[in-house]
Amino acid sequence: MKRHLLFLILLFPISVFAQEFEGKWYTSFTVVGTSMRMNLEVTESPELKVLVINPDMPGTQLECSEASIDGANFYFELRALGLDFNGMKEGDSIRGEMQQHGMIWDVTFTRNVPDKAVVNRPQEPKAPFNYSIDSVQIQNGEISLGATVVLPINFNEKTPILILASGSGPQNRDCLIGGHKPFWVIADHLARNNIACIRFDDRGMGTSTGNYNEASLMDLASDAESVARYVRKKLKYKKNPLGMLGHSEGGMHTLIAANNYKKIDFHIQMATVGSNGMDVLVEQQYDIPKASGASDELCEWNKFLYAGMCNIVLEYPQDIATDSLTAFLGKEYENAPDDFDKSSASRLQFIMGNIMFMNNQWMREFLQFETALYYEKLDVPLLAIHGEKDIQVAPNSNSSGFEGYEFAKLEIMPGLNHLMQHCEDCTMQEYSELEETISLDVLNLISDRILELP
Secondary structure (H helix, E strand, O other), X not given: OHHHHXXXXXXXHHHHHHHOOOEEEEEEEEEOOEEEEEEEEEEOOOOOEEEXXXXXXXXXXXEOOEEEEEOOEEEEEEHHHOEEEEEEEEOOEEEEEEEEOOEEEEEEEEOOOOOOOOOOOOOXXXXXXXXXXXXXXXXXXXXXXXXXXXXXXXXXXXXXXXXXXXXXXXXXXXXXXXXXXXHHHHHHHHHOOOOEEEXXXXXXXOOOOOOHHHOOHHHHHHHHHHHHHHHHHOHHHOOOOEEEEEEOHHHHHHHHHHHHOOOOOEEEEEOOOOOEHHHHHHHHHHHHHHHOOOOHHHHHHHHHHHHHHHHHHHHOOHHHXXXXXXXXXXXXXHOOOOOOOHHHOOHHHHHXXXXXXXXXXXXXXXXXXXXXXXXXXXXXXXXXXXXXXXXXXXXHHHHHOOOOOOOEEEEEEOOEOOOOOEOOOOOHHHOOOOOOOOOHHHHHHHHHHHHOOO
């Protein structure tokens, strides 16, 4: 009898535990500044099966490509999405880490449906608004750009108007990044300081037509120019002081636009290129991984890699550069430092991915861009703002690039990153984790500079 009882006691934890994963689980979390919910349906018999459901998208149900239960440990993978979860059951919860494309975040599944996680963005404007907001469509040839016009309540022909141009990558008119809407925050601040604002969706975003990925640097600059031409053609805006604010690559767009269209009265360059495209791209290939803790050896190799690719792209035409890039990249893949993770990409994937990124018209125009060639043709006030902790556009070399322009006012803001946030780790991953969207000091610097113009 005692022997049988001992046998049952030994089996009891195993048999109970084997049933505890069966059924439905729920979670809500924030990642990259976005609030998300996820449900699981776990079936253990006759074989383990895990379904992942997005309750915010009815009908979305994906079966995991791999799943396992080992005692208290629980794992599942959605290979098609590059997503996996590795956790452990603790009481009525499963706690662990979820990762996707190099991002890692904490997730807790429970048996009860949790409240949806909230992304705190205290600066995001909230109604009621003491200014007018109108949506318009602006034509640039066959491209139609969706835009928002914000006019202060006391708008008149002396009210300054500022056009906002966003940086690299397709973004909507709010410049949505990591759950932040910096252009919406800027527009709200300007309107409350009696400055009008126009912000627009990039090609293929919001209500804008076209394909962003097929656009060259000059195409994107022409979009910013078309917004300026729209303002000047409107009778009610003809006499207003008109300026352009470009963030990051958007600063390139606005400088090109101003050289093609001479009716821009002032410029604001925020975290923008003051040197040239190649120098900025190469320099960030050291600064970005270094901020995330990479070794000096890996950072130097990465910087050398991009400098080599840039030189090849600038030397050879697009249809010829591929062979030289292939040879160069193959050699550098083999010479990569030990801490370069080759499991993240095969040799072929490494070569093809870099060629696709580098050998295209947009990149060629970006690398050839020299800021001085554009601002030296201007004769209007310019404010250049850079963040001291910016790892995407190095502050010192790019701020000093504007020193040769007699109408420039230069500011390097202490403790701010590329998005003009006060940062702690000052990595790109931190953008979405910070509650601040944009420093109030920067907002005041922009509005004060505009209002002091003659």
